Amino acid sequence: MSIPIATLLLLMFSSSSSYFISLAHSKIPRLGISPNMLKNTPDAPTQKLNDSDLEMFYFNQNLDHFTFTPKSYMTFQQRYAIDSKHWAGANAPILAFLGEESSLDSDLSAIGFLRDNGPRFKALLVYIEHRYYGKTMPFGSADEALKNASTLGYLNAAQALADYAAILFHVKEKYATKHSPIIVIGGSYGGMLAAWFRLKYPHIALGALASSAPLLYFEDTRPNFGYYYIVTKVIKGTSERCYNMIRKSWKEIDRVAAKPNGLLILSKQFKTCAPLNGSFDIKDFLSTIYAEAVQYNRGPSYWVANVCNAIDNNPPNRKNGLLLGRIFAGVVALLGNQSCYDTNMFAHPTNSNKAWRWQTCSEIVMPVGYDKQDTMFPTTPFNMTSYIEGCKAEYGVTPRPHWITTYFGIQDVKLVLRKFGSNIIFSNGLSDPYSVGGFTLSRHCHEEERRSGVAGDATR
Numbered sequence: 001m002s003i004p005i006a007t008l009l010l011l012m013f014s015s016s017s018s019y020f021i022s023l024a025h026s027k028i029p030r031l032g033i034s035p036n037m038l039k040n041t042p043d044a045p046t047q048k049l050n051d052s053d054l055e056m057f058y059f060n061q062n063l064d065h066f067t068f069t070p071k072s073y074m075t076f077q078q079r080y081a082i083d084s085k086h087w088a089g090a091n092a093p094i095l096a097f098l099g100e101e102s103s104l105d106s107d108l109s110a111i112g113f114l115r116d117n118g119p120r121f122k123a124l125l126v127y128i129e130h131r132y133y134g135k136t137m138p139f140g141s142a143d144e145a146l147k148n149a150s151t152l153g154y155l156n157a158a159q160a161l162a163d164y165a166a167i168l169f170h171v172k173e174k175y176a177t178k179h180s181p182i183i184v185i186g187g188s189y190g191g192m193l194a195a196w197f198r199l200k201y202p203h204i205a206l207g208a209l210a211s212s213a214p215l216l217y218f219e220d221t222r223p224n225f226g227y228y229y230i231v232t233k234v235i236k237g238t239s240e241r242c243y244n245m246i247r248k249s250w251k252e253i254d255r256v257a258a259k260p261n262g263l264l265i266l267s268k269q270f271k272t273c274a275p276l277n278g279s280f281d282i283k284d285f286l287s288t289i290y291a292e293a294v295q296y297n298r299g300p301s302y303w304v305a306n307v308c309n310a311i312d313n314n315p316p317n318r319k320n321g322l323l324l325g326r327i328f329a330g331v332v333a334l335l336g337n338q339s340c341y342d343t344n345m346f347a348h349p350t351n352s353n354k355a356w357r358w359q360t361c362s363e364i365v366m367p368v369g370y371d372k373q374d375t376m377f378p379t380t381p382f383n384m385t386s387y388i389e390g391c392k393a394e395y396g397v398t399p400r401p402h403w404i405t406t407y408f409g410i411q412d413v414k415l416v417l418r419k420f421g422s423n424i425i426f427s428n429g430l431s432d433p434y435s436v437g438g439f440t441l442s443r444h445c446h447e448e449e450r451r452s453g454v455a456g457d458a459t460r
Helices: 104-110 114-123 158-175 189-200 227-238 240-257 263-269 279-295 305-313 322-335 352-362 384-395 401-410 413-420 433-437 446-452 453-460
Strands: 055-062 076-085 094-098 124-128 180-185 208-209 424-427
Touching: 055 094, 055 158, 076 104, 076 114, 076 158, 076 322, 094 189, 094 279, 104 124, 104 322, 114 124, 114 189, 124 158, 158 189, 158 401, 180 189, 189 208, 189 240, 189 401, 189 424, 227 240, 227 305, 227 433, 240 279, 240 305, 240 322, 263 279, 263 384, 279 305, 279 322
Parallel strands: 094 124, 094 180, 180 208, 208 424
Antiparallel strands: 055 076, 076 124
């Protein structure tokens, strides 16, 4: 039995997806599908979760799928959920959501695509939590699992994909649905996993929907324009006045910081909860604010418009400085009126942040920096040498920036998809900063389609 994969081409997520963990001047934005910190978060999930439709399970998962050492036979409990409310039984399709770098709880509250389309296809809905996130912790606890490189070494994309394969086989056996076609679905990092799963496990997944999946944002497949180019473009398109004030604010921050007690002045101007250690603290915080606004710029509260309206229209306050007073108004517009503002709010060492930090220091090495085209920001290109040194200092392990492209073979993505990458849908919102690393027909296949008519094969 087959299912028309093209009918699944619906908008699964918003146009954007990520949030930041800082590392000096190199930033690998987290690829989460929903924001964690902002006051506007309730706007994001538009559908309330009906817990009564879901059954939670734990699967006894192998720690290591690829070696046969005694330790590899250790197991851990991997969480997954099933919604069988609309399932038509044997041979009806299975829609499987592949979890990314967050807990299953946050995924279930944010993902409406499966619930919206499950009844239409009379599908069994499966949601799987990624290893080392949420309650899926090897070694018995988060403290032990996230302790050091020895335990974190089992956290990688290949192991996660093998986890999903084992659980999906288990689900088919459990529900006696041997011939049901499986469509895997994911967003951001999860979208990358969905595409890779279809490539690596075509005998399990009939097709994949990879939403906002920047699988070309690696050292060997760098996009022509970077992440912050889109952030700049969206804000400039919203208000050129707002863009110009933000662009000018960086030098103003440095000018104030250079004064006697300058950092104290900045702390008071921006009502920071803790004293600033340098001007970089506030600049890093602000750049993250702007990127967050673009990443999650959706209704009913359109965050970029809110920030720019506040910056454009806030009456000058000489006490806070004419320019920086307006910039601070943008912060308040996004985060709300607070007694103080935590400039480290996006970098607190939560379990998910610790796990994602490891992944970006091992194999998910994306060369995200402030390039010369990103005119709203001071130019600070990604520096691979310093990035590798930072990761080695933290974990004692050298990142492998070329491993993803080696293992998944995406250097020539058109060739890969045309030869053996059928039934993968790549959906991208072009206001998503990560869309620069996504696969789109217009960007990668337009010329080939015009010449030979084969580009459509890449997404059928």
